[in-house]
Amino acid sequence: GAGVSQSPSNKVTEKGKDVELRCDPISGHTALYWYRQRLGQGLEFLIYFQGNSAPDKSGLPSDRFSAERTGESVSTLTIQRTQQEDSAVYLCASSRQGAASGANVLTFGAGSRLTVL
Amino acid sequence: RKEVEQDPGPFNVPEGATVAFNCTYSNSASQSFFWYRQDCRKEPKLLMSVYSSGNEDGRFTAQLNRASQYISLLIRDSKLSDSATYLCVVNAAAGTSYGKLTFGQGTILTVHP
Numbered sequence: 001g002a003g004v005s006q007s008p009s010n011k012v013t014e015k016g017k018d019v020e021l022r023c024d025p026i027s028g029h030t031a032l033y034w035y036r037q038r039l040g041q042g043l044e045f046l047i048y049f050q051g052n053s054a055p056d057k058s059g060l061p062s063d064r065f066s067a068e069r070t071g072e073s074v075s076t077l078t079i080q081r082t083q084q085e086d087s088a089v090y091l092c093a094s095s096r097q098g099a100a101s102g103a104n105v106l107t108f109g110a111g112s113r114l115t116v117l
Numbered sequence: 118r119k120e121v122e123q124d125p126g127p128f129n130v131p132e133g134a135t136v137a138f139n140c141t142y143s144n145s146a147s148q149s150f151f152w153y154r155q156d157c158r159k160e161p162k163l164l165m166s167v168y169s170s171g172n173e174d175g176r177f178t179a180q181l182n183r184a185s186q187y188i189s190l191l192i193r194d195s196k197l198s199d200s201a202t203y204l205c206v207v208n209a210a211a212g213t214s215y216g217k218l219t220f221g222q223g224t225i226l227t228v229h230p
Binding site: 035043045056058105108109111 | 153163206218219223
């Protein structure tokens with residue numbers, strides 16, 4: 001597609017439920033990132049996929065969080081047994097390569113706003 | 118110490134003012150640097166990359182000081198439309214996390230008439 005697509009755009013769930021967030025990156029982008037942004041806060045790195053390399057999971061806050069990516073396409077972020085502190089906007093971004101190269105731009109989706117009651 | 122630190126502001130300036138933001142990073146081996154802009158309730162978008170020799174894009178000038186591990190953004194002749202949060206972004210050093218981008222907390226800018 002033309003941009004990074006995320007779904008759902010909004011999700012309200014009850015504490016203790018599992019949620020799955022989806023990201024469809026720009027076609028041909030080998031790098032995919034998940035970030036979390038709590039209200040009024042900065043972006044918190046969660047996980048990074050680059051091609052067929054092992055993902056960098058160093059930002060996942062607990063074992064309730066996991067993410068998968070199928071090849072160089074769709075990624076899903078799963079949060080099990082949601083807690084109120086998981087409420088945030090979950091942003092996905094993709095780039096043509098690992099964005100260390102100045103020529104590669106990180107393009108963000110509009111985010112999935114998660115509210116845990 | 119946070120990997121990337123910014124003064125959160127807010128900066129409130131009149132139209133036409135010049136304003137500068139600084140950002141420091143902790144990993145001396147970091148290799149790429151960027152400024153992103155985030156409007157209220159929107160996703161971040163790339164404003165400009167930061168090159169070693171410094172670079173300019175219209176009213177915006179970015180500087181990198183590797184010795185002191187800081188990056189700056191200068192905005193001249195501020196416009197109302199410049200009101201946003203400015204995010205400093207640094208890549209991870211080479212290695213298994215090469216390409217991982219770390220964002221600062223952001224600096225809030227409000228330009229008023």
